[in-house]
Amino acid sequence: MLAETVCSAVSAAGLGIAAITAYRKRFLAATRIAAYSLVPIGLVLTGVVDWVADLxxxxxxxxxxxxLGLAWALFMTTRAVERRTGGGRKAVQAAQRDAVAPQASAPSLGATRATTTGSKPKQEKQPAPAPAEDFSDIEAILKKHGI
Known part of the structure; x- marks a missing residue:
C-alpha cells in the first residue's frame, strides 16, 4: 500500500514538472518527462511493485x-586456481592428444645402459648448425598457439 502511494506521488510530481516544462515551450522535453513520470504508475497497475516489495x-x-553468490564465488575461485596452476580443460585436452608413451620415440637404449651400469652417458657436443635464417619469432608464435 505504501509503495503504491509513493509511486502515485512520484508520477503526479513528474506530470506537474512536465506541465511546467511544456508551459516554457519545451514540448519535446515535456513529452519525455511525462513518459518517464507515467512509468511508476504503470508498474503499480501491472502489479510489478507488489512483486518487487515481496521480493x-x-x-x-x-x-x-x-x-547464489556463494556458488558464484566458489566457481570463480576454482577458475582462478585452475588458471594459475596451468591445469584445466586445455591441459586435459593436450594430455589426451599426446601419444600413449611420448618418451617411446626417444632412444631407449642409451637410457637403459645408463641406469643398469650406474655410469653417466657421455654427452657429445655437437656443433650448433649455422643459422641460415632466424625463425625464432615465428617459432614463438607457433608455440604460443600450440602448433
Whole structure:
C-alpha cells in the first residue's frame, strides 16, 4: 500500500514538472518527462511493485541470493586456481592428444645402459648448425598457439 502511494506521488510530481516544462515551450522535453513520470504508475497497475516489495522484504529471497553468490564465488575461485596452476580443460585436452608413451620415440637404449651400469652417458657436443635464417619469432608464435 505504501509503495503504491509513493509511486502515485512520484508520477503526479513528474506530470506537474512536465506541465511546467511544456508551459516554457519545451514540448519535446515535456513529452519525455511525462513518459518517464507515467512509468511508476504503470508498474503499480501491472502489479510489478507488489512483486518487487515481496521480493525485497522476504528473508528467504535474500538467503537465496546469498547462496547464489556463494556458488558464484566458489566457481570463480576454482577458475582462478585452475588458471594459475596451468591445469584445466586445455591441459586435459593436450594430455589426451599426446601419444600413449611420448618418451617411446626417444632412444631407449642409451637410457637403459645408463641406469643398469650406474655410469653417466657421455654427452657429445655437437656443433650448433649455422643459422641460415632466424625463425625464432615465428617459432614463438607457433608455440604460443600450440602448433
Amino acid at each position: 525485497v522484504f522476504k528473508p528467504s529471497t535474500w538467503i537465496g541470493f546469498v547462496v
